[in-house]
Amino acid sequence: MTQTAEAIRPAPSAAPAPLLGVRNIEVVYDDVILVLRGLSLEVPKGAIVALLGANGAGKSTTLKAISGLLKTEDGEVTRGEIVFDGERINGIDPDKIVRRGIFQVMEGRRIVADMTSLENLKLGAFTRNDREVDADLDMVFNYFPRLKERTGLAGYLSGGEQQMLAIGRALMARPKMILMDEPSMGLSPLLVKEVFAIIKKINRDLGVTILLVEQNARAALSVASHGYIMEQGKVVLDGTADELRDNEDVKEFYLGGAGDQRKSFKNLKSFKRRKRWL
Numbered sequence: 001m002t003q004t005a006e007a008i009r010p011a012p013s014a015a016p017a018p019l020l021g022v023r024n025i026e027v028v029y030d031d032v033i034l035v036l037r038g039l040s041l042e043v044p045k046g047a048i049v050a051l052l053g054a055n056g057a058g059k060s061t062t063l064k065a066i067s068g069l070l071k072t073e074d075g076e077v078t079r080g081e082i083v084f085d086g087e088r089i090n091g092i093d094p095d096k097i098v099r100r101g102i103f104q105v106m107e108g109r110r111i112v113a114d115m116t117s118l119e120n121l122k123l124g125a126f127t128r129n130d131r132e133v134d135a136d137l138d139m140v141f142n143y144f145p146r147l148k149e150r151t152g153l154a155g156y157l158s159g160g161e162q163q164m165l166a167i168g169r170a171l172m173a174r175p176k177m178i179l180m181d182e183p184s185m186g187l188s189p190l191l192v193k194e195v196f197a198i199i200k201k202i203n204r205d206l207g208v209t210i211l212l213v214e215q216n217a218r219a220a221l222s223v224a225s226h227g228y229i230m231e232q233g234k235v236v237l238d239g240t241a242d243e244l245r246d247n248e249d250v251k252e253f254y255l256g257g258a259g260d261q262r263k264s265f266k267n268l269k270s271f272k273r274r275k276r277w278l
Contacts (some may be wrong), residue, residue: 017086018042019177019209020066025080025090025094027058027065027233029073035061037233038080043177048203048210050220050241052254053230059213060107062230063179066211068094085176093259099127101176107185107213109166113155117147120154120165124172133172140168143198160191166199171202177209184216192216196223217254221245 020043025037036058043049053059064070065077068089080112082090089097103124111120114204121140123135141148144164154165157272163183170178184192200223203210214220221227221241229237237247244250 007276013101016045019045019085020211021083022062022066023081025082026078027061027064027070027075029070029075031074035075035233036065039230039234040080041228041235042237043209044226045212046203046207047194047226048200048224049214050217050224050227051211051213051217051230052217052220052227052244057230058233059230060181061233063104063181063211065090066097067102067179068092068097069104095127098173098175102179103173103175103177103234104179105166105170105181105183109159109162111154111157111162111165111169114153116152117150117154117165118155120170121147121169124169125174126261127173136172136174140171143171143202144168159186160195163187163191163195167195167198167202171206171208175208177211177213181213182215183212184219192219196220198222205213217250218237224252254256267272 022039022041024038024040025036026034026038028034032056039058039062041049041051047078051059051062061070061075064073064075066082066084066089070076077090081088084102087100089102097174112123114121118137121137122133125136144167147165147168150161154162157165157179167178167183180199182194187189187195196219199210199212202208203223212220212224221244224241226240227238227244228235229244237250239247245255
């Protein structure tokens with residue numbers, strides 16, 4: 001008895017589970033203030049994903065929910081779940097999340113100013129007890145050779161060097177995933193280009209997955225494969241980096257490409273953006 005081609009065709013394989021899945025989470029501060037309103041996103045293993053939006057959209061809160069840092073600001077995930085590498089992580093302590101492979105580079109760098117660059121880097125390896133820390137220091141200096149030359153206190157580094165130090169400190173934890181919060185903040189255009197080139201190189205060379213929060217949408221989309229746009233605590237649009245770059249609304253509100261179409265600042269109100277996208 002012969003089988004038809006349809007009968008013998010292999011079933012399509014299921015898509016691999018994302019490394020990080022944020023599923024319909026709500027975040028409340030001080031038991032009263034609702035900041036995230038059913039936010040969902042996915043980050044595939046080995047990818048760079050950009051999370052874009054205006055000030056107050058909830059981008060930094062999203063990263064703190066993932067890394068477990070909400071507790072330090074009297075915030076909590078009150079609904080939904082965050083799954084990393086197949087395991088639910090919301091509700092566990094930040095140091096345990098670091099040990100599972102997530103490290104957050106905070107907005108404003110948050111380096112320890114009265115410690116040296118080397119001491120700051122070694123802080124990134126505080127969860128490790130292996131003997132390869134020195135080898136990883138050499139790896140960080142390979143990406144950021146200027147840090148090897150700066151032997152004094154980290155507080156005397158330039159803004160760009162401090163950002164490099166913050167990223168290097170994250171690498172010392174040997175993370176599976178880095179959460180980056182506004183890495184371009186306060187940097188000159190030349191340094192922004194340099195830092196984002198290094199981010200892309202780290203992702204390519206080491207396979208580290210990156211979730212990137214950034215107001216410089218053009219820079220973020222230049223290195224990301226996928227992006228999400230947030231407004232008022234939820235995702236209103238997502239797509240590949242190319243799709244977002246070509247989207248007329250994204251051009252108008254985030255890439256400065258509106259031209260003569262933007263006749264009034266009234267059109268920049270977030271609720272009008274949401275009405276157009278939803």
